[in-house]
Amino acid sequence: MSLPALYIGRFQPFHLGHLDAVKQILSHENSVIIAIGSAQYSGTETNPYTFETRKKIIESSLADAKISPEKFTVLPLNDIHDDEKWCDYADETLPHYGKVYTGSPVTKSLYKAQNKHPLITLNLQLPISSTIIREKIKSGGEWRKLVSPACYKIVSLG
Numbered sequence: 001m002s003l004p005a006l007y008i009g010r011f012q013p014f015h016l017g018h019l020d021a022v023k024q025i026l027s028h029e030n031s032v033i034i035a036i037g038s039a040q041y042s043g044t045e046t047n048p049y050t051f052e053t054r055k056k057i058i059e060s061s062l063a064d065a066k067i068s069p070e071k072f073t074v075l076p077l078n079d080i081h082d083d084e085k086w087c088d089y090a091d092e093t094l095p096h097y098g099k100v101y102t103g104s105p106v107t108k109s110l111y112k113a114q115n116k117h118p119l120i121t122l123n124l125q126l127p128i129s130s131t132i133i134r135e136k137i138k139s140g141g142e143w144r145k146l147v148s149p150a151c152y153k154i155v156s157l158g
Contacts, residue, residue: 003098004031006117008077008090008107010038010130012047013155014058015147017128019065022072024122025101032072033097034058035090039076048134051076053154060150087114 005025011018011034025032036054041047049057055074062072073095080089087110100111103122111119128146136143137155144152 002030003096004033004073005029005099005101005120006033006035006090006094006097007101008035008037009104010047011036011054011058012049012130013133013147013151014054014061015128015130015133015151017124017126018058019061019148020126021101021103021122021124022062022067023065026067026071028120029099031070032101033094034072034074035077035094036074037077038079040078045134046131049155057148057151057154060154061148064148064150083110087111087116091116 005028007021007025009018022032022034036051036058038047039051042050042053055076058074059069063069075094077090077093080086082089097117099118099120100107101120101122102108102111103124108119108121111117133143133146135141136146147155
């Protein structure tokens with residue numbers, strides 16, 4: 001059986017672009033590890049949601065999208081603030097994985113330098129930004145159409 005793929009993000013919050021990325025990955029892979037980066041941080045402007053809240057949003061969003069729980073695992077991945085050691089830390093912390101899927105230039109460059117896992121660049125068809133969503137939430141702007149109904153409900157209920 002093949003190793004699961006890896007998809008890393010902070011998911012602050014998990015939006016429709018992230019959901020599309022997971023669907024793309026699962027169209028090529030049997031399963032995916034969704035690693036929530038900077039898992040130890042919450043309550044800040046750039047990392048408002050806890051790991052537990054982000055995990056709940058992701059699992060609920062994927063359930064709403066009819067993606068079987070057997071197809072994904074959501075796990076924490078702390079930020080160690082050392083780019084040179086970060087990929088090795090991910091290898092040591094997470095279950096064994098094969099391909100790394102990313103749309104992040106930083107993640108791409110770090111894994112390319114490590115040269116240990118096949119690297120697949122995602123075709124980001126929905127260029128949505130979590131930063132923009134957080135700004136819209138803070139200012140009372142419209143953000144509902146950028147996230148799944150599950151995410152909207154969880155974030156709105158706070």
